[in-house]
Amino acid sequence: MEMKKLMQKIHLYTGLGLLTFVLMYFFTGLVLIKHDWFPDKDPDKNTRVEQVRIPAALDVDETGAWIADRFSLGGQPQPPQKLDDGRVRYRFFRPGANLTAVLNADKRSVQIETAKLDFRRTMIGYHRIHGYRGNIVWLLWGLMYDLASAGCILFAVSGVWIWATARERDRVSWAMLATGVGFTLAMVLYLMLTK
Amino acid sequence: MRKTLSKIHIWLGLLCAPYMIIFGFSSLHFSHDFSFIDAGEYTVSWERQLDAVADTTDDGALAERVRLALDLDGWIPWWLYKRGDDNSFRFQVDRPAKRYKVRVNPARTHASVEEARQGPLVVLNSLHALGSVPGKPFTKFWSYYTYISVLFVLFAGGSGVYFWSRSRNETLIGWLLLAGVSGGSLLLMIFAWIRG
Structure with a gap:
């Protein structure tokens, strides 16, 4: 297959296949940077204390997974934090909700806080969640995140390639490409070379 | 169409x-x-005498005064303010490409600065969602x-x-x-x- 056709296929396939994820990242990015368009609201919080009997053989990470499973917390697990007073804080995040479980030092009770997030924080959650941690949902999410990220690069490179090998290239196109590349280089140099 | x-x-x-x-x-x-992103980062240290930086117990105001006196551009993370037992004061100024760790003496007349200069890939990365950097009007x-x-x-x-x-x-x-x-x-x- 000739290179140009291959690039056209890459442009089309990455565009159609990753459309939803890429659009989601750019829309949620807009929500993130335009705070004045999308103001925050304080989350609705709900706290409860549960008695637990943690199996003795479990380590800190396994205990977090056990608590999440026992109380159906869901969400992507974040690294546990050991507090100075001996308690351990586990956080589980998913778009729309932030769940925190604090295990007492005696390991007999756990305080669970559920915070329901507003539109802005939910969108930011979609934007920020990444990595390969947690159950199959989050592993799949991590894969789609990586594919969408690589797709952005492929989409841009293949688009420029298709334009560069087209029969006609007007002056406006050249000006646009030169502006984009020149401005990016100028910004990098401006940041690196000025005080 | x-x-x-x-x-x-x-x-x-x-x-x-x-x-x-x-x-x-x-x-x-x-x-x-x-x-490999961090490749190319290096640190330089320098010192400068300060003229008339008025002392205050407000860490944020003091850091901002010293930043202006040193003519540094960038954000000052509030969680990195630190006062020593001898009333010396430390803070950091951050912006893409540069990170300054500043130590000011108790008399507020002298500053020691550790300046980390980041490599081009770190700078490119910071353009993911760069807002307007204080003192750097072109970034807007x-x-x-x-x-x-x-x-x-x-x-x-x-x-x-x-x-x-x-x-x-x-x-x-x-x-x-x-x-x-x-x-x-x-x-x-x-x-x-x-x-x-």
């Missing part, structure tokens, strides 16, 4: 291609924390470029599907990708929100 849409798609696409590459690359770095144009790029991607999604739907090429695989992968992604997002 189609010709006009096609021209806008190509023109804005060429303008925003560098941002899309930076966005994709930096997103991969967020997920995988590539070690990057946020305009970011807005244009975001709006272009939203437009490119719609116009790209429109171009594909009007052509007769790649119909089956196109539908499979659009309905299967993109549709499946939408279901994954909804599922993550409800049950994830």
